[in-house]
Each structure stands twice: as C-alpha cells, then as structure tokens.
Amino acid sequence: MSAANLLQFLFSGLVVGAIYGLIALGLNIIFNATGAVNFAQGEFAMLGGMLGASILSATHLPLIVVIVLTVVTVTAIGMLMERLVIRPVRHADVLNLIIVTIGASILLKGGVMVTLGKNAAGLPAFSGERPIRVLGATFVPQALWIVGVACAIVLLVHLFFSRTLVGKAMRAVAIDRETARLMGIDVRRIVMLSFALGAAVGAVGGIIITPVTLTIYDAGTMLGLKGFAAAVTGGLGNTFGGIVGGFVLGLLEAFGGGLIGSAFKDVAAFLLILLLLFVRPRGLFARAESERV
C-alpha cells in the first residue's frame, strides 16, 4: 500500500469522522440536559440538507442567506419538537424519552417525504469542486469546510458551556437536575435550549455535508446511528469526546475498508469500538461527575 493511498484513507477518514462527530456533538448537548439519547438527531442533519436544497431551488437566494434561513427553521423545529413531544413526557423515565425521540424521528422523516419529496437532493459546494492535491492524495474544497466547521462548532460549544452563564446553567442541570432547580435554574427552559442548540448543530452539519454526500429524506437514520456510535466511543455527554469519537470511527472505517477490504469496513470499525468499550466501558473521555443512576 503506497503512502499516497494511506494519506487518501486518512483524508477520507477525517471528513467522514467530522460528519459523525457533529452528530455526536448534537446528541451530547441534548443528553446532558435530558439524560436521554435523541434518536432524531440524524433527522436534524437530514432536515438541514433537505430544507437547504429546497429553499435554494425555490428561491435562488444567495447560499449564505439560504443557510441562515435553514438553520433558523430547523432550530425552530427542534424547539417545537421539545415543546410538543418531549415536554409532555418530562416526568417519565429516560427510556420513555428515548422512545419518544424515535417516534419524532419517524415523524420528521415522513413529514419531509410528504412535503419535500422522496428524491435525493444536493447543494452546490461552497468553494467549487476542483480537487486539492496533497502528496498524491486528493480532497474536495468542501472537505476543508466540513472539518473546519466541525472543529469550530465544537470549540464554540465548549466556550459556551465554560464561559457563559447559560452554558454553566446547562452543565449544572447535566450534573444534578434537582440541585440545579433548587439553585433557581429553569430546567424546562434549559431542556428547550438544548433542543434548539442540538437542532442548530445538526442543521449546520447537514448543510455542510450535503454538497459532498447528497441527502435524502431517510438519510438521517444512518447518520444518527453512526453519530451515536461516535458519541458512545468518546463518552456520552462529553463535548470533545463526541468529535474525537467521530474521528476515531471515521478513521477506523477508512483504514479498515482500505487495508482489509471494503466488505470489512463497518465490521472493522465496530469490532474495534467494541474492544475499546470492553477496556473503557464509559468511553474514551468518561467523566466521573456525569454519572447517572
């Protein structure tokens, strides 16, 4: 296997990993506020791509305007979902919440299918499609956008959690809901905010990957599952863990598929993750204080 090929696998793994990482980040934000895994997270990304493509083809507005409109809309959908679907069952236990999110994901999928159609959709690349060549390996300019935006969002979310009062309140809720409530934090509002943030992150992710991967109304399922695997690998609830888990999963897939054979792509990745979880059952970056009983 030549060095150029290995480098190519590295590039592929990083791009795919950034995609998984963004989904994992959104999952973690909502997990921290609710203790539940949001299985509609992949649908937020799908919504970002599908809505973006639909708005663009309907209005022909500049891409940046389309992106803003899309993110705002998907954020609103995320908040609406929290208000209509999650809040009514807030006193139920976590398992029920998870099942409710699965229901919401089916609803979103069906809603998009009926309103925006069953066809695959794409978006134009942000900075053209001329491949960039590095030591015999190549990537498209959009790959830089994907990896760059993913890292930037992780950093922003991290700053938000560590530097702002609202962010700190969200962390307090994550650590101990009841105590946070006693300290005067409006837990309901925090939960809604987490859905808004999770949906926004998902939408941005969906928009930046659509020029490369295309999207279709049922694309969210696979994204959600891979994102969940990434989140678990990194340690559920950990901001940096999610993106690192994404990169780990993406690289394992690329090198597993590239070195062993494409039939082993998913097998290799998930086998290694299983092994990793045997050694570190709570993920790479598990934190003691996020323990939940």
Add this chain to the structure above:
Amino acid sequence: MLTRRQFTTTLTGGLTGGLAAGLVSPGRGNAQGAAIRIGSIFSYTGPAAFLGDRMKRSVELFVEETNKRGGLNGRRIESIIYDAASESTKAVLAAKRLIEQDQVEVIVGDGNRSDIGLALIPTVQRAEVPLMSVSGATGLVEPVRDRAWVFKSTVNDTEVIARLLDFFKKRNIKDVAMLNDTGAFGVSARDQLRAQAPAAGINVVYEEFGPADTDLTTQLTRIRGTSAQAIICWTVTPAGVVFLKNAQQLGLKQMLVHGFGFVADRYMQLAGDAAEGLVLTSLKFPIAEQLPDNDPIKATILDYKARYRAKFNEETDVYGGQAWDGIGMVAQAITRGGGSERGKIRAGLEEHIRGYRGVGGIFNFSPQKHWGLAKSDVVMIEWRQGKFRLVDL
C-alpha cells in the same frame, strides 16, 4: 400497522378513489361480467420510491384506459394497489392480503426492489398466484422449476452483464473493477459477473459498499492501485452519485460504468460534471428518440411516453415502463389465453407472450423462460452534455 400505511386504489374510469384498505370488501361475485381483480405491490414510499411512483401510475393509467375501452373479454379490471414502503415484511403482508382477502387473480409488481421481490416468492408459489416481477435480479425467475408462478417484465442481470462483457471485448478492455452495493440488486450482478467474466477473458477485481454510504474514496483508492481500465458501479441509491463525484475527486481516468438501475436524469444532474462521459447499460427506453425509425419498439415507447405525459403532465421513465409492460402482458395473457383465473393467466403468459412489443423490448415467454427479454434488448448509452446518448446498439 398495515392498514394505516396502505391505501387501496380502486379504479373505475376515474383516477384514484383513495379508500382505506380495510373498507374495501371483496364482494366477489360469480356472475358473468364481474371485475377481474388485479393486485399490485409497489414501493411508493421509502428508498425505492423513486422507482415505484411511476410504476404505480403506469398501472393506474393502463387500467383506466383498458376499462374505458370496455375491459378485458368484456370484464372490467379492478386494480388494488398496496405500498410495500421499500420493506420486505410489508410486501409479504400485502401479498397475503391481496391473495386471501382481496382474492386477486394475479399480482403485477413486486415492491420494485430485487430483495423484496425475492421475499415474495414463497408466498405466491404456495398460493399459486402469478406474480409479475419488475425487478432486476436473475434469482427472481431462475430456476424456473421453483419459480413456476413468477414472471418478470424487465431484463435479467444475466443478459445485462453478458451485454456489458461484449461491449468491453469490443473496446478491448481486459481488466475491470466491480463496485456493487450490498443490496440484492448489486450482489446479484456481482455474482453474474463472477460467473461470466472468466469465460469472456476479462479479469475483475471486486469491491463493495453499503447502499446508504456517503463516501467511496476508500474503495476507489483500492481500485486505483489495480490495472482496471473500467470501473463498474452497480446500485440504485444516491451512493452512485457519490461514486461519480469521488472518482472525479481522485482524478480517475478509467471508463466509469453504471448498471441499468441508475438510468435517471436526476442522478446525472446531481452528479454534475462528474457524470460527463459516464457509460450505462440500459434498455432502449431512455434513448428512444435516437433509435432508427425501423426499430421494432421505437413507436411503442414513444406512444407510452405520450400517453403518460398527457395523463399526469410529467415524464415517465424506463422503470414506469416495466410496470406498463408487466400489466400489458398480463392483459394479453388474459385476452389471448381465454381466461382470467390464476392458473389460466399463468398458462397464458407462458404460451401467448411471443414477440410481444413492450417498451422494454421484445418479450418471449415460454415454460422454460419466465423472463422475456434478451441480450439484444440491452444497449450501451452514455451521458454527455445533459443527455443520454446511444453508444452501442
């Protein structure tokens, strides 16, 4: 959950009366002139929906036109269409419902995906109800001995692969790579290639991908390191677009080939520049206008296209044509075979479909051959400057 998702469409001259499935009672009269019940299973939701939509409409169009002309042998057709939602379990439930509750004489449409069609075979074999499949895998109708009740209205991948290998020999291509998806359609084509390539003197390296994959650069990088002169991709999912884009990104100079499940303008447009010069195996349908006027099925194709356009105000495609041919042949089996009972339709299909001019090609069924088309019905086309063009007839 079946009834919620599924809708029965009864066609009585007008287009669709969308009644909930449960509300339609079979009302099966023995009186002369009772309607002939024809069931259909298509996936018009789910990932295979882009195929199933036009298939369903083509059946609706055929039934409407036939009933306007007085039906078959003086009897009206009653069409009952269920959605398989691209899932085998739903399709099997729909088939059982069509057979037991609706008591149809024949089923046209197999959920329009090879794996779904394969899942239906035990049900129709046991109930002895003829099934007209619209999917690609050879295993749907082979071996005929175990598939006595199954026919298909499109080409087998056996013939498509044979045609492709002929084309490679003509172009002096000796080494190729096969990149198929892991669904039944892709796997079946891979198996055909494995079986036929050695005799044709063509070396093949094999790679695969999941139908929902979003990156194929890893597989293509592996192929880049081989001596393959052409890369064949076999799928019906948007991953086929990713294949084209990734090949362009990697700067691959090899000839790129897609199978007959990817002949869709929309996919080409999504791929943009990356689709320029792509070679595809196809039936004649997409390049009908470019066929010589003496081509035996040119007029048939143009006629079907015009009728579909007039009715639905949109263009149909080669896949809609498969359903059109499927119900058309069933109708001919009923009128020529002189009976609309399950067994008579089966016999009619075996004995009275000879030189049938469909939009997919010239169909010839026999007791030994339940797929109608031949290698000569497959053409090689390419996508150039926003249009499919005939390369090799």
